[in-house]
Amino acid sequence: MAVDRRQFLANSAKAAAAAKLLPEFLGFAQGNSPQSPLGDSAQKPYGSGYFGTWIEDEFSLPAFHYTCDQVHDPKAMTEVNPGLLLPTEHIHQVGNDRLVAIASNYGHVRVRQDEGSPKFLNDYAPERGAFAGGFGYLTDGKSTLSTFYPGGGRSFDRIFGIGYFRKKVATQNYGVDHVIFAPFGDDPVLISQVKITNSGAAEAQLRWIEYWGCQLYQFSFRSFMESFPGKCMHELRRQFSTRFEHRFKRLGDSSGLLESKQFTGRDPAEEKAFAATVAHLENNPNPFVSAPDKNAPKLASFDDLTPPRTFLVSIDAAPDGFSTNGKAFFGSGGIEHPTGLDHLLDGDLDESGTQSVLLLERKFSLKPGESRTLTFLYGYLPSGFDIDSLVAKYRKSAQTALRDSSEQWKKSGLRFSTHSEPWVEREVTWNYYYLRSGLTYDDFFHHHVVSQAGIYQYVMGFQGAARDPLQHSLAFIFSDPEIVKDVLRYTLKEVRPDGSIPYGIVGHGMPMPTTFDDSSDIPMWLLWGASEYVLATRDIAFLDSQIVPIYGVRAEGETVRALLARCYRHLIDYVKTGQHGLMRMLRDDWNDGLENAWVPQSSQQEVAEKSESVLNSAMAAYVFNYYALMLTYAGDDGHIASGIRQKAEEHRSAVQQQWTGKWFRRAWLGPSLGWLGEKGLWMEPQPWALIGGAANEEQTSTLVKAIDQELRHPSPTGAIQISGSPDRITSGVSKTEPGTSIAGGVWPSLNQILIWALARVEGAMAWDEWKKNSFARHAGVYPQIWYGTWSGPDVLNSALSKHPGETTGGKPFGWEDFPVLNMHTHACPLYSAAKLLGLEFTEKGIALTPKLPLESFRFDSSLLGVAKTTKGYETIELRGEGGAGSPFRWVVSRG
Structure with missing residues (x-):
């Protein structure tokens, strides 16, 4: 019945x-x-x-x-x-x-x-x-x-x-x-x-x-x-x-x-309804969905x-x-x-x-x-x-x-443990399982991929944004580099003739029809991921392997090296910089909803043309330099890498000009709306400004104190994205409740980068932030909210919201409709655990500058093992293999 x-x-x-x-x-x-x-x-x-x-x-x-x-x-x-x-x-x-x-x-x-x-x-x-x-x-x-x-x-x-x-x-x-x-x-x-x-x-x-x-x-x-x-x-x-x-x-x-x-x-009535939907979107795209790409590959489809x-x-x-x-x-x-x-x-x-x-x-x-x-x-x-x-x-x-x-x-996987807090080993082991078990196989690209999943895959129906699988894959660098390589090849096949990358994929290889498709930051994530992979594995041969891009008129094999260069040129020649020397934001950067939430309809065209992202330039200062470092290791004589380093320096300088006295501004929205991030502290650009070297020593100290005071102290479960300020009040096409989502929620994706930045300067604060972002902390603070105990969404409401510890609801759908299985909640604690060690891959090998306030801990993976006891760092083991499966030698620099 x-x-x-x-x-x-x-x-x-x-x-x-x-x-x-x-x-x-x-x-x-x-x-x-x-x-x-x-x-x-x-x-x-x-x-x-x-x-x-x-x-x-x-x-x-x-x-x-x-x-x-x-x-x-x-x-x-x-x-x-x-x-x-x-x-x-x-x-x-x-x-x-x-x-x-x-x-x-x-x-x-x-x-x-x-x-x-x-x-x-x-x-x-x-x-x-x-x-x-x-x-x-x-x-x-x-x-x-x-x-x-x-x-x-x-x-x-x-x-x-x-x-x-x-x-x-x-x-x-x-x-x-x-x-x-x-x-x-x-x-x-x-x-x-x-x-x-x-x-x-x-x-x-x-x-x-x-x-x-x-x-x-x-x-x-x-x-x-x-x-x-x-x-x-x-x-x-x-x-x-x-x-x-x-x-x-x-x-x-x-x-x-x-x-x-x-x-x-198909039902003829449904065919007619879809045709009407497409016709309407061609003339009236809504704030999220646009008409399908008429030049999509013939084998691509919405459904199986x-x-x-x-x-x-x-x-x-x-x-x-x-x-x-x-x-x-x-x-x-x-x-x-x-x-x-x-x-x-x-x-x-x-x-x-x-x-x-x-x-x-x-x-x-x-x-x-x-x-x-x-x-x-x-x-x-x-x-x-x-x-x-x-x-x-x-x-x-x-x-x-x-x-x-x-x-x-x-x-399998990586392990991180400390005698002082036994639950940490459980949390890391669990997160590795959830991330690895989130893999699926995409037979359009012929590669495995770890989708962000959560509400985006299961409710809305898309695999995206393209930056997300790249970010998730970073956690596999230490344990499963072959997975990283698979995700990189998947993404490289998405690179279009102009160097852009589709925002997301729906169905069977269909570029997601969305107004977010012109994302300014996504190619940077590919440059970062590929550079990290090559420097971690020493797999130089990967750069000369062949990839056949799927989208666009060309269907010829190109080298990974050439496709990465194309993405870099897209950022330089198409995204470009604006009047303040900052990388343009276009329709969006990491914050997909910024334009719709803070920009009225009447100003959106101006913002698309003239906005600039402090976040993008702060990230570029690091990523461009890292990309140049990787190319130098791979044999570049400086002819290409020196120009990329110069661009990194230009972005670093542009970010430095956005110092307010306590923090860096968030974005320039054009002459009509001006600067965002002067009245309130926005998380997004701050960690990258620290990592990319935009902040001097005095600014670093001031910024870390501001982050601690404005973003960390108000929240028992991870730093909030925007301080309790007028900036949390959205005034654009879409409205968001203050303290939730992009108006001041708690985002593992952001806090992963924060932990990395803090680990460079304030080890105790970094360790505290890592613990505050854990499932264990959420279950302790909000025990009667089921999600956030063994899995969770990509964003939780902050303590400054009406419903702390929950995620957003709403109609016709909300994050509570599928509030778990988002891979950010599992990938970010893994990658940031490695960053707690002060771990950086370099041209010569690896640098370790741990500032953890722990008498003893153990980090173990197939690539790297570090063990500290009360006597000090007793063991540092490097176990990597090159791209051909042969062992390689490392030089270790330890601060």
């Missing part, structure tokens, strides 16, 4: 209201629920918050034991717009290098894959009879136990682990330990392993039914564009998914089912019309039954009491509609005290993979696959 989403939301709201009115009734309800929250207890490990507790799992890895009964606990409620997450739904990321699975506190799992276009292979839309997947039912013919919450048992444990999601549900007679995990590596599969125990006094005849849905949910930017007249983008996407028919067949050895989809064509086949296989033994008819299975009992449990699965392979599913049944008997483990393989088949090889591989390794995968995670 399909469940009406609106009715469910209304009932949830009523339940929450009743709970607030009747706390004693709530206590009774929780006492009888499968799981009651532990609350924010001092006995928990630091940083656990309200919704569970951090533990060390059986593999000696950190995991989060989620203990909230979200069905009855009003603290689980978040105001969300209907469509993707329920108001009481809290999610965890399970992934490897190929796919990302979204594990829900309700027990279901949605699988995201990006080949063809980013999408969920198995939507959760209960009103449409789609329940995602990754759960099942145990029945003895009289009673039923499920791994969909609340499950029908006396307890229901949920563990969010590194690479897995574990659910344990039990009654007096039976126990089910169900773990869903993504094997470490690049395979497009999940393993569903179910251990069933007979805790009763008699032998039991049992059935297990494994469920995975088949209904697509594409993160369609086309639907996002069509939603602007007031339609719901989620409903548009789900309507589009009905244009696919399903086909099923049994595998040759009868071990499982293989599903494929046939596109039946040939999605991959999916499969479900029983790999430890043949299934005893199967079905593809979800409507018949769930029947009138719905997801909690499926009618299909009353009889064997019907063997139907003919279902082709929207409630098509993958169902496998296993029958077995268990004596008292006996257990049995069932193993299923779920996945999809992109190019280069075949089902026989995948099944054979995991049939052989299934019994140890989870332990093997966990051992691989333990060996």
Whole structure:
């Protein structure tokens, strides 16, 4: 039976209201629920918050034991717009290098894959009879136990682990330990392993039914564009998914089912609506969306019309039954009491509609005290993979696959620890897992990419901005340089003939149709990332490797060196500088919303033509010099590098002229609006001014004090972006609540650079800022906000806002609609942890100038290891390999 989403939301709201009115009734309800929250207890490990507790799992890895009964606990409620997450739904990321699975506190799992276009292979839309997947039912013919919450048992444990999601549900007679995990590596599969125990006094005849849905949910930017007249983008996407028919067949050895989809064509009404949307945008671009690029590559598309086949296989033994008819299975009992449990699965392979599913049944008997483990393989088949090889591989390794995968995670990544604060090691290990498991494969570019994700990917439907994967990849420099190289090659393929880079990518290689496309800063991020990679790995050969750019008339291979030079020339010859010698801002710099938020419509053209960015020039002073340093190391005799250094010096000088006496201005908005950043302190340019050498010694001391006083002291969870000043009041096309988002929120992306800058001059302040930006600190200060405990958004409301510690809501969508899985929250603490060491790559090797106020700590990665004890720096190990895999020598300079 399909469940009406609106009715469910209304009932949830009523339940929450009743709970607030009747706390004693709530206590009774929780006492009888499968799981009651532990609350924010001092006995928990630091940083656990309200919704569970951090533990060390059986593999000696950190995991989060989620203990909230979200069905009855009003603290689980978040105001969300209907469509993707329920108001009481809290999610965890399970992934490897190929796919990302979204594990829900309700027990279901949605699988995201990006080949063809980013999408969920198995939507959760209960009103449409789609329940995602990754759960099942145990029945003895009289009673039923499920791994969909609340499950029908006396307890229901949920563990969010590194690479897995574990659910344990039990009654007096039976126990089910169900773990869903993504094997470490690049395979497009999940393993569903179910251990069933007979805790009763008699032998039991049992059935297990494994469920995975088949209904697509594409993160369609086309639907996002069509939603602007007031339609719901989620409903548009789900309507589009009905244009696919399903086909099923049994595998040759009868071990499982293989599903494929046939596109039946777009709805003519939708085609007409999209054409009207495009026509309107061609003449009336809104502040965010523009008309699609008419010169986009022929193979680019908004949506995947040939999605991959999916499969479900029983790999430890043949299934005893199967079905593809979800409507018949769930029947009138719905997801909690499926009618299909009353009889064997019907063997139907003919279902082709929207409630098509993958169902496998296993029958077995268990004596008292006996257990049995069932193993299923779920996945999809992109190019280069075949089902026989995948099944054979995991049939052989299934019994140890989870332990093997966990051992691989333990060996990977970077580690940072200090005896004085043990939680730090947990946080760094967790962040590495989340960042690495956020990787997917883009078969348009033929490279892996780590999308910013969060609301941008899952709700709005784009991979961007282009600066973000580059920033995320920096964290892999120390542990996985091959990932950095993959992201660099992805981005280099985006470089257009004029040296610009699309703001974002939607669907299958389609440049994002946005007014932000003319971003002035993005090429600098590519120059920075490529320079860092070459200097860290000594992989000079990378510069002479061939890349075939995708966008523009040319389709010939060019060297990395030439494409980087093209990006540099774009900044010099197209972006240029303005009347103050500062790099122009164009429509935007890092702050994508600055123009729309602070510039009235009547002044926007003037701002686009005449604005200048102190941030851009402060960044250029460092990046241009770093780029020149890399070229010199790579063999330039000074002919090219000297000119680039001169430009770096010009930008440094221009920034120096913007000193107000306490800080540097933010931007010049043109003659009509003048300077921004005189009345208030803006974070964006300040760290770069320190790093790029624009501030002299006296100015450095003054600026650091101002940052500490104006941006750090008011906030318990990370420096705020704009001080409490009139500058927080937006006066442009779009309005933003002061203390939130770009009007003074807390941004990990900015604070990463701040930590780096502070580490050069004030080690204790840098260390304090790193800790204030941690999940542990957020969970300690705001324990009853679920996000920010194990993952979070790219921006949080500051202590100066109306709702501190939360993120922004709003309609038709808001950041609270998907407030986790943003990769900035995981990448930035990793890269800045390395910068705490005062680590800089140089032409000769590496410089270490640590100012950390710690008696002992250990930083460990495949590139670099540093260990300090109470006796001093006992160990400094450099373990890098060059681009060809050969070891290289380093020169170490230590301050």
